[in-house]
Amino acid sequence: MDPIVIVGGDAAGMSAASKFKREAPDRDVVVFERGEWVSYGACGLPYYVKGDVEELDDLVSLSAAEFEERGIDLRTGHEVVAIDTDERTVRVVGPDGEFTQSYEDLLVATGARALEPPVAGTDLDGVFTLHDMDAAARIRAYLGLDAPPVDDGAGESAGFDDVSEVDAVAVVGGGYVGVEMAEAFAEHGITVHLFEMLPHTLRPFGAEAAAVVEEHLEDEGVRLHLNTAVEELAGTESVTAVVTEDGEVPVDAALLGAGVAPNAELAERAGIELGPTGAVATDEFGRTSADHVYAAGDVAEARNVVTDEPDYVPLALTANRAGRAIGATLAGEPTRTGGIAGTAALKAFDLEVARTGLVDEDAAREAGFDPVSVTVTTGSRAHYYPGSREIQITAVGDAESGRLLGASMVGREGVAKRIDTVATALHAGFTAEDVSMLDLSYAPPFSPVWDPVLTAAKVLDGKLAD
């Protein structure tokens, strides 16, 4: 029997390979990865630049050697350039030339790439995206930073004596990566200019949460340029300024965080259907439109549990989970890849920000709901317990069904994982009233008697009933 072939050696691909080999140790699995790094935590890259993570290698879950020990035929530096779904072969370009590989089943796990905004100057020196390990290393080198210091074990960055050679950096795009990188740059004493063409940063988290983050970013010294489209990155060899309609802002470096796009071209060229989002369409088992071809991770769509429609939210857990499920399916145990709620969390300096489901009313309307939203602010602890901080929750519900559709939260503590309560409720299809009746934990150091989620659900339920 031909081997299982996997295109892409990151979260989805390596999860599938590992699960498959564990369940079907006598079968062969070949992974082609065009780069050199495999199975690394891209979400940790900002913390490598910041200095909280000492070595790029620390971000690697398992090394290439460890995967080989598991019996996985892992070929780094090998790019799959074509798929023939009739012949069930892939065409591969490797260091020793081009060759054809047959497959029994194929998994397309080609991931996503950082988008570059359509402005001049993105090819100047000192202009970066942050979508792979090498990019992070190049950024640190450009900043003139040594390897990060050894962590002091206290859970805090040990701080830097070596201040960056760069005085000011532009972060273009106020998404996750932009906000995380603003924190990373600021750690080195660099003045950060954050440019966002929309009225708010962190679009998936909604305006209410974003407004709190923005105030905090400014408190931390980040210069915010909202409603500001970058027209050009100026410079001769290296970037020296960001040009907007408001004028020029001098900078020594720029980080482009304009979002990501699925690397779906390989699949598309092979006649595999893409979905409405532009990512590869998959069914509940991760199967594509082509027989014996699966897709998972940042290249693929997944089913949104709120809308029950295909969605594209390229995040690490989705990739790992879908990869693992497909590995099990290919080994003979059909396993669903699972739905997504678009749950995400983010650290923004001292704030935690989180979201799940449908947060934006317009998006909810497009999905056929009649959205109502409330924003409430409560404490993170009992009112009398020292150190309580505000937690702001925006909750969105459907006036017709009473269903909870989504929520965002922001605060200094107790936010990032509290969103999971809401995410679980979304998976369950709970109404706002159902959520308001959940038996959640209470102890004075950790929550008010009515957890903020309960309070938000209660207020939302009241408004939905109006």
Add this chain to the structure above:
Amino acid sequence: MDPIVIVGGDAAGMSAASKFKREAPDRDVVVFERGEWVSYGACGLPYYVKGDVEELDDLVSLSAAEFEERGIDLRTGHEVVAIDTDERTVRVVGPDGEFTQSYEDLLVATGARALEPPVAGTDLDGVFTLHDMDAAARIRAYLGLDAPPVDDGAGESAGFDDVSEVDAVAVVGGGYVGVEMAEAFAEHGITVHLFEMLPHTLRPFGAEAAAVVEEHLEDEGVRLHLNTAVEELAGTESVTAVVTEDGEVPVDAALLGAGVAPNAELAERAGIELGPTGAVATDEFGRTSADHVYAAGDVAEARNVVTDEPDYVPLALTANRAGRAIGATLAGEPTRTGGIAGTAALKAFDLEVARTGLVDEDAAREAGFDPVSVTVTTGSRAHYYPGSREIQITAVGDAESGRLLGASMVGREGVAKRIDTVATALHAGFTAEDVSMLDLSYAPPFSPVWDPVLTAAKVLDGKLAD
């Protein structure tokens, strides 16, 4: 129309009164409270003794005066001594004598009381329970402590210069209160001897979590006496020693934490049915067996969402929620009091401990399940992110249905509210597999890619499938 009458002015009673008056401002509501304090956070008492909370008044949510401003006829110092469910009257003993009060509807919210273990010497000076505000004040006075210092605002106890006049204290009973009070006493430099007749403390949390807590208690200097029944509290006027079969342990004070019992006698004498747990039986709206009589809070049963049977778990949220629901029902909007999962969290020095549902396999078997449990230890953050701490989760599932039945957790961070994900899943009736497929949040500072809950569910699902 006769007024709504409420017996008991704490969480359940005052929540009901407030909600009722808000929804039916033209109706009368009378609350009889035999003590002087109303609507206070009993869960904060250990932190008052510890010194984290400055004044007893800080524990009060709303003062008697504030309730009166809301139009609630609140009579402190008034004890209801009899209910006549035929005549729809209560007999009340107040400071000005005894009288009869008619009711349209009655809410019994008489709470619970601290149990005293059946040993000699519990009436000695220096022997305390911690079930109300005055008890907490008496403990601080006996310890010779001034009022707690003003919090320094940094979320930490400011520490005490005034060391207790008491050198050693016995905590009899290793439940919530016992463990929280051990921390409170230790804060003042008092040697704490914790006596537990069972092999482990914190029975509702299960042996696996308790073992971790016990190791931590010992690290913090608490002397643990497990498997040790206290036979007598010795002393002439005041307590001077705890007598066990292993001999005498000299102490200067003792705190009895032997659990609580519902104050159900008033209802029972009126012919109102008690349930299998000994608390007042209620239906889904909080109605008792007597027409026009409701019960809520620590005196009443609630429906367990896992077993679908009556259960008695006297906790603050349940009381608040049921009170509020009954207030709405009495005002004309029938509202269910909601089920409980027995969700609870606890701070034990530097540890967070939490539980929900059925954690004990024996209890699960009694409820008709075929329990299987797993214990897994994972990290609280991404493996490469500084400061990650271990989180240990024990998850219990039903081999027949695959359902998740409950879980306990313990760790230094991210535990107390992470249990809410499991609690929500229990409300939804999810299987272990369902839980393993939840889209939970991930960001390196807050979680591994696979949240500990997902990992535990995945391992449990694997074992259930065996």
